[in-house]
Amino acid sequence: MNWEILGIWLGALVTLCLYSFLYRDNPFYKFAEHLFVGMSAGYWVIYQIENVLIPNWWQSMVPSEGGFNWIWIIPGIFVLFMLARMVPKIAGLSRLSLGMIIGSGAGLNMVSFFQTNAMAQVKGTIFSVASGSVWSIFSSLVLVVGVVSGLIYFFFSKAHTGVVGKAANVGITILMVAFGASFGYTIMARLSLLIGRCQFMLEDWLPTIPRLLGIGG
Amino acid sequence: MRLIIPLAITFTAGMIMILNFFVPHQPFRFLGENLQEWYLIVASGAIFLGAMNLMHVHFRKIKLKLKNWKYSPVTIIGFLVMLVLGLIYGVTEGRPFNYLFMNMVAPMGATMFSLLAFFVASAAFRAFRASNWRATLLLTSAFLVMLGQVPIGAMIWDKIPLIKVWLMSIPNTAGQRAVMIGAAMGVVSTSLRMIFGVERSWLGGTD
Numbered sequence: 001m002n003w004e005i006l007g008i009w010l011g012a013l014v015t016l017c018l019y020s021f022l023y024r025d026n027p028f029y030k031f032a033e034h035l036f037v038g039m040s041a042g043y044w045v046i047y048q049i050e051n052v053l054i055p056n057w058w059q060s061m062v063p064s065e066g067g068f069n070w071i072w073i074i075p076g077i078f079v080l081f082m083l084a085r086m087v088p089k090i091a092g093l094s095r096l097s098l099g100m101i102i103g104s105g106a107g108l109n110m111v112s113f114f115q116t117n118a119m120a121q122v123k124g125t126i127f128s129v130a131s132g133s134v135w136s137i138f139s140s141l142v143l144v145v146g147v148v149s150g151l152i153y154f155f156f157s158k159a160h161t162g163v164v165g166k167a168a169n170v171g172i173t174i175l176m177v178a179f180g181a182s183f184g185y186t187i188m189a190r191l192s193l194l195i196g197r198c199q200f201m202l203e204d205w206l207p208t209i210p211r212l213l214g215i216g217g
Numbered sequence: 218m219r220l221i222i223p224l225a226i227t228f229t230a231g232m233i234m235i236l237n238f239f240v241p242h243q244p245f246r247f248l249g250e251n252l253q254e255w256y257l258i259v260a261s262g263a264i265f266l267g268a269m270n271l272m273h274v275h276f277r278k279i280k281l282k283l284k285n286w287k288y289s290p291v292t293i294i295g296f297l298v299m300l301v302l303g304l305i306y307g308v309t310e311g312r313p314f315n316y317l318f319m320n321m322v323a324p325m326g327a328t329m330f331s332l333l334a335f336f337v338a339s340a341a342f343r344a345f346r347a348s349n350w351r352a353t354l355l356l357t358s359a360f361l362v363m364l365g366q367v368p369i370g371a372m373i374w375d376k377i378p379l380i381k382v383w384l385m386s387i388p389n390t391a392g393q394r395a396v397m398i399g400a401a402m403g404v405v406s407t408s409l410r411m412i413f414g415v416e417r418s419w420l421g422g423t424d
Binding site: 011021022033037038043048056078079083094095098100101103104107109110113139153174176179182184194 | 222224226227228230231232235254256259261262265267268269270271285288289291292294297298300303304308316319321322325327330331334337355356358360361384389390391393395396397399400404408409411420421
């Protein structure tokens with residue numbers, strides 16, 4: 001059996017099944033949709049086992065050089081507590097695992113978000129002030145005014161009236177341009193995926209049909 | 218006790234992470250680094266819980282013959298096939314798990330996302346009415362970015378790609394930065410509320 005051609009046909013069949021939704025909802029689409037959900041779930045479970053549980057947990061608990069680190073039993077117990085959610089009688093245990101995830105996630109995100117999403121962005125805005133051509137000065141002015149007025153728009157502790165209201169108006173204008181640009185960029189990213197699928201169907205799948213029928217080169 | 222123990226765990230874990238950042242010395246360094254690993258491990262439990270729940274939902278659908286139950290075996294079989302092949306043969310290149318991922322999961326993912334191109338375009342056509350000057354601005358900005366991304370844009374006017382680059386690097390950056398800084402402030406305040414037990418909705422309560 002030619003596994004390469006079989007793989008191409010499997011890919012082509014699920015692609016056609018999913019694109020059939022463009023006509024309307026139908027059994028072929030539902031079949032491929034359910035298959036995608038199941039296989040993706042299976043993929044992510046294996047991904048977690050291979051990339052998180054084995055290197056981070058198992059190899060720390062049972063190191064290759066020998067011995068047994070009993071302390072690493074604790075995260076394993078927390079994972080079991082998390083799964084207790086499926087058993088109504090002991091579902092409350094999952095709160096302990098949830099508490100651990102939420103506490104460490106909140107502590108970790110608080111400092112990392114503040115560093116990368118707040119301080120680094122403020123620094124980037126301050127250092128973006130350029131000198132040189134009129135155009136680059138204008139651009140950096142738009143950037144600084146855009147960031148400050150955008151922040152004022154998101155500041156709801158003060159009524160958007162007077163000077164604050166005018167600044168918020170500038171902010172929403174900049175945000176509209178930004179959302180438009182992001183939207184256009186997202187559509188183009190989706191279109192490039194569409195082109196990729198079309199190329200696969202035309203260049204990979206279609207040439208296999210004459211080969212299978214034994215005609216052509 | 219039902220609430221106090223989870224809240225105490227949340228407070229302790231959160232404070233260890235914060236102290237590890239501000240006081241990167243022992244014992245906080247050791248505790249923080251280990252807790253980060255534990256966080257990854259326990260968070261992976263959420264994936265297993267999600268998968269178990271998916272199976273529970275589909276087995277229930279089959280048992281009660283709920284709407285579209287005939288497709289549920291497809292989800293269950295798809296899940297089990299990936300799980301069993303991954304566990305038995307491993308995930309390296311050339312193995313059945315990798316073969317199915319490359320030839321089925323990845324194409325289905327790309328097709329699903331490319332389907333969105335049609336729906337986003339049709340939704341935009343209906344929603345983006347140039348009803349006021351700001352909506353017109355949004356529409357123009359999106360149109361120029363799309364046009365600047367493809368060769369026909371430069372064929373119409375050679376400045377269109379430059380306009381696209383400017384739109385992406387100046388107004389888009391300004392807007393995204395404002396959103397990011399605002400969101401970071403939100404994350405900081407929400408994190409503090411969670412660590413100090415003010416925000417308890419994750420425990421299932423109303424307050």
